[in-house]
Amino acid sequence: MEHLKNTKYYSDEILKDWIENESLNETLANRADTIRRNIYGDKVYVRGLIEFSNFCKNDCFYCGIRKSNKNVERYRLTPQEIIDCADIGYKLGFRTYVMQGGEDTYYTDDMIIEVIETVKDKHPDTAITLSLGEKPYQSYKRFYEAGADRYLLREETSDRKHYSKLHPSYMSFDNRRESLWQLKEIGYQVGGGFMVDSPYQTTEGLIKDLRFLQELEPDMIGIGPYLSSKDTPFRDFSDGSFTKTLRLVSILRILFPYALIPATTALGTINPLGREMGLKAGANVLMPNLSPTMYRKQYQLYDNKICTGDEAAECKACLSLRVDKSGYKIVTDKGDVITRQTDLAF
Template sequence: MKHFIDKLWREHTLTAEEYRALLTCRDADTWAYLQHRAQKVTRSRFGNDVFIRGLIEISNRCRNNCYYCGIRSSNRSVARYALTLETILKCCREGYAAGFRTFVMQGGEDPAQTDEWVEATVASIRREFPDCAITLSLGEKSRETYERFFRAGANRYLLRHETHNETHYRRLHPAGMSSTHRLQCLQWLKEIGYQTGTGIMVGSPGQTVAHLVEDLQFIERFRPEMIGIGPFIPHRDTPFAGEAAGSADMTLRLISLFRLMHPDALIPSTTALATLVPDGRERGILAGANVVMPNLSPREQREKYALYDNKAAFGAEAAEGLKKLEERLRAIGYSISKERGDYKRSD
């Protein structure tokens, strides 16, 4: 199997059969070799730097009713909130003082937060912090809306496709949502000029190896600047409450595969991975990730943004825990970079 890993390292592509063979391989030496290769590539591109992004969860209200999500519209147990513009700017000011140069505005598809409001909020952040990158993760919009946000000053957009397989997508989402539209949104974002991020949820109900192969091939073709990948973790108030969580090991293997596939990509070691296993963040970095996203949201709101159960939002997962995060990264040979960390293709 190691020759498949070497091929991916050299050529950044594999056949569907080769991806399948790697995903189903159970040889520990093969996976250790994959991680070693991914680490070397990451070090060659980024040294020992890990970029930090300040995450601001602006609203847990959402029009959608995705079956896996704790803030789905039909969940009546959620205490809903939405941050004001001034609160968001306060979060940015605190983050800037701590050294953050990228702010990530993430939220549900909140009907009350109009396109005009988001546009004005982005413009306000851009005026006050002209040297910072602004990333949005606000779901599916029209092309015109994405263009407005881009003109207002947004640089990056995260929109995980979750699964490329249409049948599997329907297993995870209600009628009215479609993978076709999600993929169209991603194409618009790229065409407009955003640094565009997509990604998958590992181990979601009904997911098969064939689905993962489809995802690998899509991300290979799409060439996103950012790749977000995390394990599925159930939420108690969803139809998938009784399902098992995804595999941390498979998530780490996929991070390494994506690093060899796209050597310059910005790949976060996600909060979901840190929630699933205590050293998940560090293991993600060692597998080839190069981004972490400490939480800048107001402390009193963090527990309300519960996409899944027991979501990590304090300690080293929080902006105020930056010193602790630095210590933990230093222990594995890495350090925090306070640069913007823009995507730069080297080939």
């Protein structure tokens, strides 16, 4: 593989070969791991995931908690329950919380701000990441001013036609993109990302995803294989490729040396060693679940999701052991981006 420099200028032909060529997994992973170790060493940052609601106003065709799914047992955490999850996480050593839910209109901006301000007041050495979907600009701004540090908003696809095949007509491709730019303008550390092998996806579409991320230059990039849910219109589509997803994790590390890239739960769902292999492919973040155990099975974006029965302490202890065995080390740290350079040479 040619020497890394000015990664923005890898041609579409090179990216196409990397995406499609199964024989490159090991080569790309080794390159990505070298890059990651040069910047972050063997550190793996953990984020405490709090899935606080599985209500959603949207009807995305691929998602298990879409509003039309009548087979979901819906739940909501109260603001105090969300705060309690953060308190438990703090005692376990978590210094970043990811507050994630469907696009649930029950929660007013004031309710979200109450949670942010309370957690930051009690634990000022922590970072709060929000994953609440598309909101008005003023809502994003108020959350940021209340103390939220990061915002995750996966674009899922950067191809307009592909977007229209994954979402109902009332959902807007342009609004999704505009939201990401607004979050950057406000000052958030921004996270984007996409599914791998979602229905109707093409290699050309994946290259568009990579090019859009190069424009956006997000701090965090989360990807995972498409996993089907039996209660969606896409129930008969096959799950995404595990090996292609690993290649794309490596490609992201090569294109974005500085980025915080999670080894996602979806990787661990499709392969028992998926998260460890994701770390070896260039990822450096894990997101154990801090949600109350009684609700975890209800937050089913896809079928057969792992870790729905583990207590938070058990989940973190298990992950620590598995990460150590893989040659990395979980650290108690907010885990901010170390450098913003995109054209580092190694």
